[in-house]
Amino acid sequence: LRLFLEALRNNGDDIAMVEGQTGKTASFTDILQQSTTAATGLQSAGITAGDYVVLCCDKSILSYSLLLGVMFTGATAVLCPTGRADIIHLMTKGHRVKAAFFHKKYSEPVNTSLNSMDNPPSLVASIDSEDPQMNAIITSKAECIMYKVENPEEHIPIILFSSGTTGEPKGIQMSDTAITLMGVLFAPQVETLFNSSPIYWYTGVMTFISSILNSYTVVMSNATDARENMQLVQKYQADGWFLSIGTMIQCTHVENIETYDCSSIKEVYAGGEMMLKNVMEAFLAKVVGGPAMVQVMYGITEGGIMATTNSDDKALLETGLQPG
Structure with missing residues (x-):
């Protein structure tokens, strides 16, 4: 946690995050x-430490600031899938949830699920500065007492959720050590990384932590439409792009694809499954419009992230890429 604090201070007024849909920006100093x-x-x-705090939300500057705030208290942030907001009580069964925060559009299923708990959380608020309880949290004038982690390999500040192979959400406990390593090991050589992954996925947290430790800007998108995301890549001139293999395929089939200019992209990170050579070639030719470094990352519920190394892959080298 102190490593994150130091990095935020050192990065200062450089832009840390951009909300793709709203255009709002926050510097590292703002996030701190x-x-x-x-x-x-x-x-x-x-x-306090040991409490469970549910977050059911889209990506936003306030969402990530709140997530980091939960971590600083020593509590555990439970990042629930927004599409399964109606079963939060099942995903957290056996654990006492102390607080729950959510975006307004998920309020109905979230509240229904919270009311199904044997012991509903005492603090419930929407992630909106106009919500009185949330406003009290984000405008507090008291002194912050940073939690000191005694055992970073065992303390769990975040629980993510993955669909795994069955399609049902599985909780993934992330220790302080694991979270720090994901930020250190994922260090793209970019100035601006575009990411449309949900906040509750590995990549939703990994890119946030990595941007703090490696000092680059993340442009966040909550859109699932390929055309909108391609427009945002063009608008913000991102030189890095983290996306799923499925999204890559969707992008290559966008109508009037020639009207989108994503040539600023120099590094592509894809996750979730194996990438076929023809998918990669089509994406680079039709969407990026030229060579780029491509790295495939596999998300494994039980084992974390693995990145492929393709330096001996002649077929890959023939595409003119710098293998990752």
């Missing part, structure tokens, strides 16, 4: 201020 203030507000509301 917002997250430590959120931690203070959470502590004042009774959140």
